[in-house]
Each structure stands twice: as C-alpha cells, then as structure tokens.
Amino acid sequence: MNELHEDLRKAVQKMCSKFSDEYWRKVDANHQYPEEFVNTLTDSGFLAALIPEEYGGAGYGITEASIILEEINRSGGNAGACHAQMYTMGTLLRHGSKVQKEEYLPKIANGNLRLQAFGVTEPDTGTDTTQLKTTAEQKGDRYVVNGQKVFISRSQFSDLMILLVRTTPLKEVQRRTHGLSVLLVDIKKSLGNGMTIRPIRTMMNHATTEIYFDNLEVPVDNLIGEEGKGFHYILDGMNAERILIAAECIGDGRWFVDRATKYAGQRIVFGRPIGQNQGIQFPIARAHVNVEAADLMRYRAAQLFDEGKPCGAEANMAKLLAADASWEAANVALQTHGGFGFAEEYDIERKFRETRLYQVAPISTNLILSFIAEHVLGLPRSY
Numbered sequence: 001m002n003e004l005h006e007d008l009r010k011a012v013q014k015m016c017s018k019f020s021d022e023y024w025r026k027v028d029a030n031h032q033y034p035e036e037f038v039n040t041l042t043d044s045g046f047l048a049a050l051i052p053e054e055y056g057g058a059g060y061g062i063t064e065a066s067i068i069l070e071e072i073n074r075s076g077g078n079a080g081a082c083h084a085q086m087y088t089m090g091t092l093l094r095h096g097s098k099v100q101k102e103e104y105l106p107k108i109a110n111g112n113l114r115l116q117a118f119g120v121t122e123p124d125t126g127t128d129t130t131q132l133k134t135t136a137e138q139k140g141d142r143y144v145v146n147g148q149k150v151f152i153s154r155s156q157f158s159d160l161m162i163l164l165v166r167t168t169p170l171k172e173v174q175r176r177t178h179g180l181s182v183l184l185v186d187i188k189k190s191l192g193n194g195m196t197i198r199p200i201r202t203m204m205n206h207a208t209t210e211i212y213f214d215n216l217e218v219p220v221d222n223l224i225g226e227e228g229k230g231f232h233y234i235l236d237g238m239n240a241e242r243i244l245i246a247a248e249c250i251g252d253g254r255w256f257v258d259r260a261t262k263y264a265g266q267r268i269v270f271g272r273p274i275g276q277n278q279g280i281q282f283p284i285a286r287a288h289v290n291v292e293a294a295d296l297m298r299y300r301a302a303q304l305f306d307e308g309k310p311c312g313a314e315a316n317m318a319k320l321l322a323a324d325a326s327w328e329a330a331n332v333a334l335q336t337h338g339g340f341g342f343a344e345e346y347d348i349e350r351k352f353r354e355t356r357l358y359q360v361a362p363i364s365t366n367l368i369l370s371f372i373a374e375h376v377l378g379l380p381r382s383y
C-alpha cells in the first residue's frame, strides 16, 4: 500500500466521519436519498476520481477509486447511493465524442450534473441483455425511444442517464450483440415528454425505479460512439463496475467483522464474554480470513485494469469472492449480536440488507460462475 493510498484512505475516512450511523439509519428508515452525503462526496472531488484532470477530475486509476468506495462502506455508509457515476462515466469517457466529453465531463466533475443512472435491465429479458425490447428509431435529427426499463437506480436523483436501446431489430443483425446503441438521456428534459419514472420500494434504501418510454425524443447528437456498437461499450465498463463493487463488499465485510469482534468482546453471558467461546470466535475469524483473501483478488484485478491489461476473469472473481465474503461476514455479525442484531439501532440489520444485494446485482453469482466456466475453463456455454 503506497503513501497516496494511505492519504486517500484517511481523507475519505475523515469525510465519512461527518456521516454518523444515525444519519444512515435515518435515510434508510425514510427511504430518502442521502443528498447531503452525495453532495459532500462530490464537493470533495472523490466522486470525480476517475475523470481525467483535463476535464476537472482527479485522474486516478480504478485502484484509488475502489479505495474511496471501500472506505465509504467501511464507515457504515452505503456507496450504492452514488457509485454508478464512477463507472457509467467511463462509457462517455471512452466512447463519447470530443464535443460530448467537453460538454459533460467538467460539469459531472464539478457537480453541476449528475450521471448516476444506468438503464440496461428490462422486465422481460433480465440478464439476457441482447434480447432487450426498448427500441430507438431515428427520425430526422431525433431518436424516438419506446419501451420499459426496470431497477434503474438513482434516476430520480440524476440529471443524465446512459441508456441501452435496440436501434436495429434483432432479426436484421448477424449477431445478437449487434444493433444495440447507447444514448445519453437528459432526464430532467425527458420527464413528462415521453418518459415516466416510478419508484420501486426495495428491502434496502437504493432509490431504484422503473422507467417507461413512450415516444421519447432524444437528439441524435446524444448517441454515444457508433450506432449498433452499444453492447460492446457497455461491456467495456463492466470490469470497472465489478472491481468497484468488490471493494464496497470488502468495506462492508470489514465493518461486519469489526462490529462482531467488538460485540463479542463486550457481551457477557454465562459470566464471560461470548467471544471467549470458539463457537462465536471461529466464525468471526473465518469471515475475516475470507474478506482478506477476497481483497487480494480485488487488488489483482484493479492492478491489471490500471495497467490496461485484460482483467475480465479477475474482475469477476473479485466481485464473486468479495460479495460472498461480505455476505458471510453479515451473517456472522447478525448471529454474534443475537437478538440485538435485529434491532435497527445496532445497524447490523441495515448493512445486512444492503450487502445482500451484491449476490444478485449488478451481476448475479450464477452468471459469474457461468463466465468462469466458459471463458476461463473452456467448458461449453450453458445458456
């Protein structure tokens, strides 16, 4: 761990210390967007970690960005409220035109615009992305968008959305990955003009929504990259997403292990700390071991990513190992706290609900295992 990383950790810890357990408990209970936290994170420049300096960002690599998100979750907070801006911005950065980058990136970096929404998932197609049904048909200088998306998080608190649509019908393309395109949608202008957002209440505070498109007009100038190549642009950003989510899970895992250890040392039952019993201390120790092991894969994936080397296998393995380790640690922390683990004021049940998401989103454990089986081990494709 180098000096920059240590300084970065300390700076993020200092910022996070202003947001207490009570703060996160309150926004969770009210299903409220943590505006104050996201604004502070933006003003500190941390949210613009991956935006190059020429556009007003910090110009960091994925390793540094992952440290920022890890520390947010490690502090008891939830980076899920804002993490998407780090990886969705990459689609614009890598594939946007010079004009688009100059127009949007400085405003995203300084907080004038939020790019927090990423519209891929649809109700009828799920993980099978190439089958998505939302279409965009070009009419003059506009695309006319029709369809529906589901579980699109933070769309009510974002100015812009990266939207994946089909621009060439499936039956007219040679490969099912062809004919998909990425549009940059101005959410504020679109609301009431062909786009409707409906919130979905979930078991944790994630500001997720469903979105309906009914002849929404998007300027052709808002197409990112080339028409028909959108699937590859989205895939490009997925390794970054996997590594960043892995780091959040590492932060969660360490938070759970800390809380469990502290409680096990203090809680006296049968005249001695419960942590003196191996039945209590071994599961905590094992959870710690698994979090630390997953962390090594997270750094391995981040290093390869920052060196510009292929890292699909490592990014997926890091995400799987870290999500499993944080979920194991969550279960252990809940068990260690006995009945108090279920009481809101201990925050265990809140973080337990939050970290559970990463078994399913942004990619489920099964789909990672399929990827490893097919692309790393060479087994036949199973779906």
Ligand SMILES: Cc1cc2nc3c(=O)[nH]c(=O)nc-3n(C[C@H](O)[C@H](O)[C@H](O)COP(=O)(O)OP(=O)(O)OC[C@H]3O[C@@H](n4cnc5c(N)ncnc54)[C@H](O)[C@@H]3O)c2cc1C
Binding pocket: 117, 118, 119, 120, 121, 125, 126, 127, 128, 150, 151, 152, 153, 154, 202, 206, 208, 357, 360, 361, 362, 363, 364, 365, 366, 367, 370, 382, 383
């Ligand atoms: C809180 C939340 C926030 C989200 N935010 C966003 C967002 O901002 N943007 C966005 O685009 N999406 C978002 N998602 C969607 C998320 O990425 C999907 O839920 C996830 O990819 C799984 O898709 P699905 O729900 O359609 O499940 P399905 O694809 O229907 O799968 C259901 C289950 O079946 C399993 N399964 C499916 N196919 C196979 C197979 N071939 N082999 C083995 N198992 C299989 C899956 O692993 C899963 O467990 C969010 C989801 C949630 C819950």
